[in-house]
Amino acid sequence: MKIEEALNNLKHAIESERLAHAYIVVGSPREEGRCLVEQVLSLVFCSAKKKPCGDCRGCLDVREHTHPDIMWVEPQMKSRKISIDQIRDLQKQVFQTSYSGGWKACVLVGADRIGDQAANAFLKTLEEPPKRCIFFLLTDSPQFLLPTVVSRCQAINVASGLLNLPSDLRDKVVDILTHSSAVVSGKRSVITAFGVGERLAGLLGEIKDGIEKEEYQIAEEGSLDEDDDTLDARVSSRYREIRSAIIHALLLWHRDVLMLVCGTDKGLVFRKEAYDCLAKKAEGLTVRAALRNIQTVEEMNRQLERNMPDKTVLDFGFSRLN
Template sequence: MIPPPENVMDSWQGIEQSFHSGKLAHAYIIEGGNIKVAENFATRILQLLFCKHDEAPCEICSSCSSVGERKHVDVLWLEPESKSRQIVVSDVEEVIARMNRTSFEGGWKATVLLHADRLHPVAENKLLKILEEPPSRSLLLLVTDNKAALLPTIKSRCLHVYCKEGSESGVLDIENALDFFPPTTGLEVGLLCNIISAALSQLLGNRNEAMEMEFTSGVELRKEVVEARLSADRKLIQESVVIQLVRWLHDVLSVQAGINEKNIYFHDRVGQLESIAQKYTADDILMMIRELEGLKLRLDSNLPEQYVFEEVFRKMVL
């Protein structure tokens, strides 16, 4: 058996023990700050199910290879393909039909929903049917980087696995940007925008390279899937910036409220957070959080990305 990466070792051991004891759940939400890390973890779970060797997953047998190439006959992969970048009702109907049929190889049957947080609300409600009455030897994996966007009724019927980010996971790093956030001058607004823009461009370039590698590795991707995935990637990376900045401001509020340092997300920057907490009122911070939440909608417009960020950041210079 090839060991998993260190950053997901703890999560993997729990899955492996459940599988070998016959207690694998019928549905898992696999969450990772980097969707690719969570996606790779889902692939490894499937290889554990379908591997032909005793020490599974070997990653080299025909079953492991077909899972890795998304060609296994008993695995259905779904991700947003429509122009709205959502998983729609017809997709979920296909999931239900596939899961209720006998598997082709007489064993497990599985479905992976990539970017599960993009389930259309109606499709999400329809998915409850398969979660409430799961067929035998079936597995549903909901892969996401935003579990909070899923319905509580969905989350309550799945086990949650969190995949920690490795040092080279490709997650957008905005640590340098936090040195200038919230901005206090127009100059800092410009520096902040430049740092974020450069980080976005670099990570999007890495994602495009990864997509090209999938082509060369033999994974067949339809044009509409590629376009939808690239578009979704850009949106996800933009949202990751907003999420981290909001977390930063929530930490400022936590410091103002005297919350224990252990419960602060950016606990290694407490000194900086304390300085910000003394400079601004709670109302100031709440205003900034509202502006960031509105930023998500403005990023969906046709306005230039950097212009949208700059417009919002300038409102934070008090």
């Protein structure tokens, strides 16, 4: 679903007073997901007749994440988990009277990072939510949310299905994917497969170094008094999002190959610009082998989420791809 369509649906829900108390927004927590939530909150907290005006105090506070009736919760520590203490603090605040006398809102950024104990505590709030309070759970990995949490929320999927990366970085990723297809379609060996994994691991290393440099530069130039744990957590969060987008691109790549192996039409291929490369990779590949490739990429993603070393996961994973 496009952001505009989702926003229009939520606008009608606001006008008809049919807002759900909780939404799972599937998309990048720092890209389309956050964009949608900020626009919805501007509609809710704008004080002008024509909403959102973009200029009133409410709109400005939403944009700057300083509105007293909106709580933004995201992983803060190196564990990259939303802690039970954060949820308890959230619970205290959502049951307090609104500063503006209207709505209150809570946004969980990277909601899939909520720990088990915290998730169970948060579930109680969803089961008995405070009046005039709306919850947004932003995640690009909804499969990691507790089913009991999911069942108490409405889902909105605004994931673009594209890499949320700068064009130069996206081109590098596509080049690696193209090379990986050439390797497995030609004279495949463990050495060449490791080479592809090493290239991708090297690119990820460059990305992480760039994020660290940028975040620490911002911290030095800014006035925020943040400790190293908070900065490290922000670096880790941004890096994981980009890594997740790259693995998602790899998954889509092998999904396209499977579609071609099954004889699907070119129009259903996601990366149409790489059709020739994908078609060549699909030649001589069985449906079982194509499915096994997808399962391998999914297993790589699970291993990365468990904090296994990137290079180890990628080297071994690419060595298993057909």
